[in-house]
Every structure is written in C-alpha cells, then in structure tokens.
Amino acid sequence: MMRRWLGMKLQNRRVLLIIGGGIAVYKVLELIRRLRDEGARVRCVMTAAAAEFVTPLSVATLSADRVFTNLFDRDDEHDVGHIRLSREADLIVVAPATADLMAKAATGAANDLASAVLLASDKPVLMAPAMNPRMWSAAPTRRNHATLLADGVQFVGPKSGAMAEAGENGEGRMAEPAEILAAIIAQLAPAGPLTGRSFIVTSGPTHEPIDPVRYIANRSSGKQGHAIAAALAKLGAEVRLISGPVTIADPSGVKTTHVQTAREMLTAVEAALPADGAVFVAAVADWRVDSVATDKIKKQPGAGTVPSLAMVENPDILATVGHHAQRPKIVVGFAAETRDVVANGEAKLKRKGADLIVANDVSAEGGAMGGDRNRVTLLSAEGAEAWPEMDKLEVAERLAQVIAARLNGGPTRA
Numbered sequence: 001m002m003r004r005w006l007g008m009k010l011q012n013r014r015v016l017l018i019i020g021g022g023i024a025v026y027k028v029l030e031l032i033r034r035l036r037d038e039g040a041r042v043r044c045v046m047t048a049a050a051a052e053f054v055t056p057l058s059v060a061t062l063s064a065d066r067v068f069t070n071l072f073d074r075d076d077e078h079d080v081g082h083i084r085l086s087r088e089a090d091l092i093v094v095a096p097a098t099a100d101l102m103a104k105a106a107t108g109a110a111n112d113l114a115s116a117v118l119l120a121s122d123k124p125v126l127m128a129p130a131m132n133p134r135m136w137s138a139a140p141t142r143r144n145h146a147t148l149l150a151d152g153v154q155f156v157g158p159k160s161g162a163m164a165e166a167g168e169n170g171e172g173r174m175a176e177p178a179e180i181l182a183a184i185i186a187q188l189a190p191a192g193p194l195t196g197r198s199f200i201v202t203s204g205p206t207h208e209p210i211d212p213v214r215y216i217a218n219r220s221s222g223k224q225g226h227a228i229a230a231a232l233a234k235l236g237a238e239v240r241l242i243s244g245p246v247t248i249a250d251p252s253g254v255k256t257t258h259v260q261t262a263r264e265m266l267t268a269v270e271a272a273l274p275a276d277g278a279v280f281v282a283a284v285a286d287w288r289v290d291s292v293a294t295d296k297i298k299k300q301p302g303a304g305t306v307p308s309l310a311m312v313e314n315p316d317i318l319a320t321v322g323h324h325a326q327r328p329k330i331v332v333g334f335a336a337e338t339r340d341v342v343a344n345g346e347a348k349l350k351r352k353g354a355d356l357i358v359a360n361d362v363s364a365e366g367g368a369m370g371g372d373r374n375r376v377t378l379l380s381a382e383g384a385e386a387w388p389e390m391d392k393l394e395v396a397e398r399l400a401q402v403i404a405a406r407l408n409g410g411p412t413r414a
C-alpha cells in the first residue's frame with residue numbers, strides 16, 4: 001500500500017457548505033480548513049443566524065471565496081443565484097444543521113438563501129445536526145429527521161455529551177470536524193477496488209518549442225487520458241495526472257501536474273514514482289528541436305531559403321518506466337496506429353516493457369484523435385481483445401476495471 005499522496009482525496013471536489021446558526025459554528029471553521037487541506041473547493045452559504053456567531057469575513061478568508069448570505073442580494077442572484085450555487089456543487093453539507101434548517105428542508109420552505117439552495121438542489125446532502133438535546137428529541141424534530149432520511153439526506157451525528165450551555169447534557173452535540181470530514185470523503189471518494197493504490201497517468205500532447213512563439217504539437221485532446229485518471233480515482237485510487245497542454249478541465253478527485261514538453265513530462269513522472277500503477281496515454285512528441293532558438297526565427301524575404309530544423313529524439317517515458325528500477329506493478333501504454341494496429345501494438349508491448357497496451361486506430365477515419373469515441377484493442381501477454389467502438393468515458397471505465405482486476409489478482413479479461 002502506497003500512501004504518498006494522502007491529503008488530496010477531495011481534489012477539485014466542490015463542497016457547498018451551508019452554515020446554520022449555533023455555537024457549533026466554531027467547529028465549522030476547522031472543517032473548512034480540513035476540507036481545503038484535502039483539496040476540496042469550499043463555497044459557503046451562511047444563514048443570518050450563523051452570521052451572529054461568526055463573521056462572514058472569517059468564513060470568506062478560510063474558504064478563499066466570497067460568502068453567500070442573502071437570497072435577495074441582487075448581485076448574488078445576478079451572477080450566481082441559488083440554483084447555480086447548488087448546481088455547481090458535488091455535495092451540499094449543512095453544518096451545523098439547526099432544528100430550524102432541518103424543519104425548512106423537511107417541509108420545503110425556501111424563505112432564505114440556505115433553504116432555497118436546499119430546495120433547488122438535486123445534489124446529495126449531508127447534515128451535521130447540532131442543537132439542544134430537548135430540541136433534538138422533540139416530536140417535530142423527530143418527524144423532520146425521519147422525513148429527511150426518507151428523502152435521502154445523509155446524517156453525521158449528533159453526538160451525546162456536554163453541551164455548550166452550562167449543565168446541559170444529552171444527544172445534540174455536533175459531530176467533530178474529523179468525523180464530518182470522514183463522512184464527506186465517504187460520500188465523495190467512496191472506497192473501491194483501487195482504494196490505497198497510487199497511480200500515475202499521462203495525458204494530452206506535448207509541446208516542443210522551436211522558438212519563443214512556435215512549437216511542434218499533435219492533435220491529442222487529453223480526453224481519453226483525463227477520463228482514465230478520473231475512472232481510476234472513482235475506483236478509489238490516488239491518482240497523479242501529468243498532463244501536457246490541453247483545453248479541458250482538470251478531472252475531479254485527481255491531483256494534476258501541468259507540463260509542456262516530453263522531458264518535463266518524464267521528470268514529473270519520475271518524481272511521482274513509486275506508484276502501484278502507471279497508464280501512459282499522452283501523445284508524447286517523438287522528437288524535439290535540437291536547439292531552440294532564443295529569438296523568433298525571422299523570414300528571409302527573397303533569399304529563397306527556409307529554415308530547416310535539426311531534430312533529436314525525445315525520451316520514451318513509457319519505455320523508461322517499463323524498465324525502471326521502481327517499475328510500478330502494472331504498466332499500461334497506448335499505441336496510436338494508423339495501420340497494422342495489433343501487430344504494431346504487440347511490438348510496443350514487448351519493446352516498452354508494458355503489461356497492457358491499448359491499441360487504437362488514429363487514422364483520420366478512426367476519428368479517435370480529438371474525438372469523443374474510440375475503438376481499441378487490448379493487448380497483453382495473454383493475447384488480443386477487440387472492444388467495440390464506445391465513448392472514451394466507457395473505454396476509461398472498462399480499462400480501470402481491467403487494471404483493478406489485474407492488480408487484485410482477479411480475471412484479466414474485460
């Protein structure tokens with residue numbers, strides 16, 4: 001088990017934190033800090049009551065974002081709005097969930113921003129109740145709790161113990177930040193067959209500079225590599241994605257390093273070793289310009305000459321890792337071919353020291369390069385397996401399953 005990349009289980013996951021009014025708010029400040037340590041993006045909505053206990057400024061500072069408080073703030077409605085606030089989250093967390101907020105959520109009231117966001121949301125909701133024990137055990141709160149459970153709301157806590165009010169004791173204390181965090185991680189990064197495994201994934205093209213304004217590139221979009229990184233993360237893996245220049249967003253649940261050139265990609269990959277597995281999806285430029293011009297190469301009008309570029313070979317990242325002293329247990333490469341897909345792929349399997357090669361047809365008719373769909377053949381020592389044409393996301397999910405089965409000693413066929 002390699003746990004080198006701990007602390008990023010929620011990388012790029014978006015948590016909308018609805019902060020109710022109660023003395024437990026002070027624990028929520030700690031929760032915000034821990035969520036951010038895990039890589040989450042935290043956006044906060046505060047009720048008017050919450051703002052009596054802690055200032056929106058403290059919450060804004062800790063969350064590194066503006067805080068939303070008012071349903072009728074014309075600016076908020078104009079540029080974010082309660083619908084978008086809930087839509088842009090992966091999970092809504094209500095902490096502390098007061099008796100009042102639970103009642104509003106259970107009945108569908110929407111008379112402030114917090115309750116309107118909850119009503120407008122189709123995202124999973126996690127509530128961390130905090131209230132006086134008599135309020136928690138009161139019949140209306142019991143009914144609301146049952147309704148919310150039936151609606152699919154998850155709960156963490158409350159706990160028994162001393163309350164902030166002197167002399168009060170019983171069930172109603174908000175769960176500790178560590179418990180709430182664990183519940184959030186369980187919701188957003190559930191355990192799977194790759195939990196505890198670390199992976200390196202390369203994706204996208206590389207850009208090899210010619211001079212300060214020009215470079216050599218290829219048509220890779222990064223879609224397939226990014227989808228594989230996300231699919232491995234969905235199975236529980238800790239994933240380090242090393243991406244060349246792409247225009248698509250960093251996948252959620254994954255730690256992404258951005259590089260430009262093949263040599264930078266190799267350095268980043270080697271720095272991420274050791275890992276349990278590595279998947280090389282990047283379309284790495286095979287050659288680079290031997291000496292990059294420090295100034296823009298100028299045209300020579302009328303001279304009748306054009307510049308010629310002396311090229312040198314780039315390092316082969318897959319082959320380097322496939323034969324590395326710290327070789328991961330499973331090494332997967334891609335083979336971009338325009339003809340003899342299987343024969344060329346099998347040669348690459350041996351030459352590059354890979355366990356699996358995903359061979360794909362990148363001829364113009366195949367449309368894999370830059371497109372959304374892919375037809376691949378999976379090659380391993382056990383033979384070739386042709387998959388039907390499918391969406392790149394489906395290729396990613398099936399490949400992640402095959403990788404998990406191989407690592408866990410299960411069947412090696414899809």
Ligand code: CTP
Binds near residue numbers: 286
């Ligand atoms: N690859 C790599 N580093 C390189 C070139 C390729 O890591 N410098 C990896 C790719 O990420 C892919 C696999 O090697 O997983 C095969 O890439 P491909 O372009 O198909 O093969 P090449 O080695 O470039 O062979 P050719 O161009 O002759 O087909």
